[in-house]
Amino acid sequence: MITMKRRRKEMESVEKKQKEFHGLYNQGATCYLNSVLQVFFMTTEIHDRLDQNSNTDKELRNLFKKLETETCWTVDITKSFDITNVHQQRDAAECLEMILHKVSPQASQVFKGEMKYSTTCSEGHNLNTEKNPFLTLPLSLKDANISDFSVESGFDNVFHKKSFIGDNLVYCEQCGKKTEATRKCEMLEFPRILVLLLKRFDFDNNTMSHFKSDRMVVMPRTLQRQARGSTFKCFSLCLILKII
Known part of the structure; x- marks a missing residue:
């Protein structure tokens, strides 16, 4: 009985300390x-x-x-x-x-950061460079083939190189012809608070209508970009991340 009373008092003390x-x-x-x-x-x-x-x-x-x-x-x-x-x-x-x-x-x-996008042909010629400020970073849920969506993988995919090959070549003035190329993305300035938007809504070209993805989202405790040494700690289910 004494133990139960003591336990009840401890619980009441914890509840008072918790922020309402x-x-x-x-x-x-x-x-x-x-x-x-x-x-x-x-x-x-x-x-x-x-x-x-x-x-x-x-x-x-x-x-x-x-x-x-x-x-x-x-x-x-x-x-x-x-x-x-x-x-x-x-x-x-x-x-x-x-x-x-x-x-x-x-x-x-x-919330402000800056991204750099650069396109280079197969011979190493710079075709285009853009620097764009941003307040939020959208993540597409439709790219992965697995059932669950990994926020960590989705974040890393933003920085993966995109290849222009086959029927999707780009024109290089220095080469004087269409050529294979790569486009890479780099975060020049990391925001103190990074806002990731999960793009659950998309457009289906077959049905000509919008649809909502119901994929389960797997969220890590921290998110890190090794190249810049910045680590973000998740503190909200709506994926607003604080740098630590």
């Missing part, structure tokens, strides 16, 4: 917005970067403060981000990027 989380009311069909806002609320790195002189930043800061103690409405947030029809369903990934483009640059900076 609160939700967001759905205005109509704003579940996409609510899920994104909860992700930003858990991404504490951006909280101190929110600019009080920016209306969007200020509304986010106010919402995050309220979420610490109560369940909240998002009326002021939808107005701030010009979401006029709250009964229209939208894509969460598009909403996330929209918010990152509307908040102050200092707040979105932690």
Whole structure:
């Protein structure tokens, strides 16, 4: 009996120490917005970067403060981000990027990275080089043949070389003809927080309609790019990763 009482007191003490989380009311069909806002609320790195002189930043800061103690409405947030029809369903990934483009640059900076794409012919001539900044990195779920999708493999596939061979040759001005080539991708600047978007929706050319992949996703505890020595630790099921 003494053991049971002691165990009960220990459990009560643990429950008191645990942080209580609160939700967001759905205005109509704003579940996409609510899920994104909860992700930003858990991404504490951006909280101190929110600019009080920016209306969007200020509304986010106010919402995050309220979420610490109560369940909240998002009326002021939808107005701030010009979401006029709250009964229209939208894509969460598009909403996330929209918010990152509307908040102050200092707040979105932690999500910014830069990719470099370069194409080289079989003789080593540089055909094209592009540098593109990004806020999110999409991963396709349709490329692998196995039933489960590995986030680690999908991330590595982004950096695999693409070959142009057979009927898919490219023209090289220095060679003066169409030739085989390779295209490689390199991450020049790693963001402090890497957002991976799982592309579950795709288009079927046979049925001429969109479909959703129900593949199981296998997610590692950490994600690393050996070439640059950057390691990301996963802290959210929606695949927002923090660099460690």
